Amino acid sequence: MSSKSSANEKLIKLIENSGYIYRNQKTDIVIRDIILNVLNRIGKSYSKALIYQICSLYGLSQNELLSNYELFENSLKRVVGKTGYPIVLRIKKELLKYLILNKYEISTKDILDPSFNVPQIIDKLSESYNYDLISENLNNNKRNHMILLSNNDDKHIEKIITSLVLLSKNISDIKRVVIVLHDHFDKKKYFRSVPDIDIYYLHDIISSPSNSSSSSSTSTDKFFKLDNDSNNNNNNIDLINFQQFDNTNFQVFCFIDIQILQQFNNYKILQILEEKFEKLYNLNKITQICCIYDVSDFYTKEYEIKLLRDFINHHDVIIVDEPLLMYQKFDIRDDILK
Amino acid sequence: MNLQSFYTFRKRFLFIVGLSLLFAILLISLSPESQRENVGNITNPISIIIAASLSVLILYKQKTDGEIGKAFLMLTIGLILWAVAEILFTYSEIITLELERNIMLSDLLWLLGYGPLIYYSLKMYMLFHNYSSKKSIAVIIIMMIAYLAYILPLILDTYSSSSNEDLPLLYISISYLLLDLIFIFPASLVILNSGIFDNKNQGVLTFFPWMFVAMIIIGIADSIFAYTSVSGYYQLEWITTPIYTSGYLLMAFGLYWHYKFFIYK
Numbered sequence: 287m288s289s290k291s292s293a294n295e296k297l298i299k300l301i302e303n304s305g306y307i308y309r310n311q312k313t314d315i316v317i318r319d320i321i322l323n324v325l326n327r328i329g330k331s332y333s334k335a336l337i338y339q340i341c342s343l344y345g346l347s348q349n350e351l352l353s354n355y356e357l358f359e360n361s362l363k364r365v366v367g368k369t370g371y372p373i374v375l376r377i378k379k380e381l382l383k384y385l386i387l388n389k390y391e392i393s394t395k396d397i398l399d400p401s402f403n404v405p406q407i408i409d410k411l412s413e414s415y416n417y418d419l420i421s422e423n424l425n426n427n428k429r430n431h432m433i434l435l436s437n438n439d440d441k442h443i444e445k446i447i448t449s450l451v452l453l454s455k456n457i458s459d460i461k462r463v464v465i466v467l468h469d470h471f472d473k474k475k476y477f478r479s480v481p482d483i484d485i486y487y488l489h490d491i492i493s494s495p496s497n498s499s500s501s502s503s504t505s506t507d508k509f510f511k512l513d514n515d516s517n518n519n520n521n522n523i524d525l526i527n528f529q530q531f532d533n534t535n536f537q538v539f540c541f542i543d544i545q546i547l548q549q550f551n552n553y554k555i556l557q558i559l560e561e562k563f564e565k566l567y568n569l570n571k572i573t574q575i576c577c578i579y580d581v582s583d584f585y586t587k588e589y590e591i592k593l594l595r596d597f598i599n600h601h602d603v604i605i606v607d608e609p610l611l612m613y614q615k616f617d618i619r620d621d622i623l624k
Numbered sequence: 625m626n627l628q629s630f631y632t633f634r635k636r637f638l639f640i641v642g643l644s645l646l647f648a649i650l651l652i653s654l655s656p657e658s659q660r661e662n663v664g665n666i667t668n669p670i671s672i673i674i675a676a677s678l679s680v681l682i683l684y685k686q687k688t689d690g691e692i693g694k695a696f697l698m699l700t701i702g703l704i705l706w707a708v709a710e711i712l713f714t715y716s717e718i719i720t721l722e723l724e725r726n727i728m729l730s731d732l733l734w735l736l737g738y739g740p741l742i743y744y745s746l747k748m749y750m751l752f753h754n755y756s757s758k759k760s761i762a763v764i765i766i767m768m769i770a771y772l773a774y775i776l777p778l779i780l781d782t783y784s785s786s787s788n789e790d791l792p793l794l795y796i797s798i799s800y801l802l803l804d805l806i807f808i809f810p811a812s813l814v815i816l817n818s819g820i821f822d823n824k825n826q827g828v829l830t831f832f833p834w835m836f837v838a839m840i841i842i843g844i845a846d847s848i849f850a851y852t853s854v855s856g857y858y859q860l861e862w863i864t865t866p867i868y869t870s871g872y873l874l875m876a877f878g879l880y881w882h883y884k885f886f887i888y889k
């Protein structure tokens with residue numbers, strides 16, 4: 287668990303260092319408001335004094351203390367000992383009330399479970415807000431190029447794909463394409479109710495290019511134009527026949543297991559794909575590209591960080607699951623000049 | 625105040641508390657025998673006036689908003705009532721020289737003071753210490769029953785065998801004991817929960833439950849006072865005075881601690 291969370295921290299650090307920012311400040315604001323509300327109900331002077339004492343004893347700023355719940359709870363316990371337990375219980379109660387009143391997903395079992403603690407509730411709340419943010423982003427932007435760094439948490443993937451597909455249902459003449467480089471991809475799981483979808487298995491095409499041109503379906507030819515002379519030299523592979531997507535509404539899902547990609551010992555194929563997507567993205571009015579990268583092994587093996595950063599950099603939205611977080615590219619015009 | 629300077633302050637504070645308590649106890653105990661009770665009857669109102677004044681200061685700074693504000697309003701009312709009762713008692717003992725213990729206005733004020741003080745102790749228990757295990761609640765209840773089973777027959781026996789026939793005084797004395805038990809119950813649970821016996825759960829700022837330890841001490845003093853009042857052993861009444869003074873002083877130090885760390889200035 288700890289290795290996973292430290293790996294997640296590593297991944298998040300990589301994303302943040304690549305110029306992406308976490309947009310969801312709402313969870314922090316809600317938590318801070320609930321903490322202050324609970325303390326103020328005990329007494330305003332008491333509340334201010336307690337926060338002041340914790341901050342001055344441990345050299346923290348009020349913002350640092352209230353924007354990190356675990357830091358708050360630990361500091362509270364250190365300063366007031368067991369006396370802090372009822373305060374934590376009140377915060378838990380208020381958070382549950384907030385979740386219920388705002389109709390966020392929470393089961394009765396969780397509500398009644400005494401071991402269901404505040405950080406878990408915050409994760410739940412944060413997850414709900416991030417879904418809201420992702421949905422909002424999908425609704426507002428007709429052109430999306432997002433990357434979902436997944437840990438095989440199908441719940442999140444399924445939900446995001448369903449939202450994307452649902453949104454595109456009203457759009458006429460939309461072309462849906464799935465590119466797969468993943469051993470455990472299950473079409474039925476994700477696209478059961480999706481009509482008109484073409485699925486391409488990248489693994490077959492790359493490992494045996496000659497077969498692909500002869501025995502694979504015609505749709506493969508339509509989609510991938512492979513240079514017969516090149517064989518395994520991926521530098522010369524022209525993967526996508528662009529012309530067919532010009533002025534077409536386009537939705538593409540890529541399921542890629544980075545580990546399999548590593549087996550080819552060549553990330554170039556992915557880079558070419560991303561570059562093609564980027565061109566498409568700039569050409570068409572409605573273009574939704576959702577790349578789902580399985581990075582579960584990111585936690586056990588050191589991947590080439592630079593390459594991963596390069597792939598990430600092609601996208602304007604990054605979604606990380608466990609916990610579900612959404613990052614957007616930091617845009618100077620949007621973020622500073624406005 | 626950073627952690628290091630806080631610990632230095634705490635050390636000094638504890639030293640001053642110990643020194644003050646020792647001074648008050650020695651001042652009464654080492655006084656000439658004929659003056660002991662009088663000295664005690666002076667230190668008692670002085671110490672509770674200090675406590676009540678600090679409580680008023682806290683109320684002024686903290687205001688009455690929030691649950692803690694209401695709890696401290698009640699504490700202040702209770703302490704003022706007890707302070708006035710102590711002053712009246714000292715007046716009757718030293719100025720009017722009443723030798724025999726009779727029911728007086730101070731008893732009424734003491735009894736009235738229990739109401740707000742019980743509210744305070746229950747409120748503070750509910751606010752900050754409401755996580756007692758069933759085992760500790762059961763242990764405290766058993767101890768309280770055992771205490772009552774010991775003290776009530778003792779007082780009744782003493783009353784029937786003594787020359788004192790003041791029945792209302794007996795009822796008043798028993799009332800003190802019973803009311804003490806009502807606030808001793810949450811006070812004991814708070815002390816058990818405070819981490820005083822367990823460093824791991826001790827908070828830096830809440831390492832000692834001053835007010836609740838003080839309440840237990842006052843409860844002990846009340847038991848002795850009830851016994852001496854009913855038995856008519858007035859010459860032994862001075863024994864209660866250093867205990868009351870210690871209790872009130874501990875309250876005052878607890879209130880100062882609250883003022884220092886839990887009031888935003």
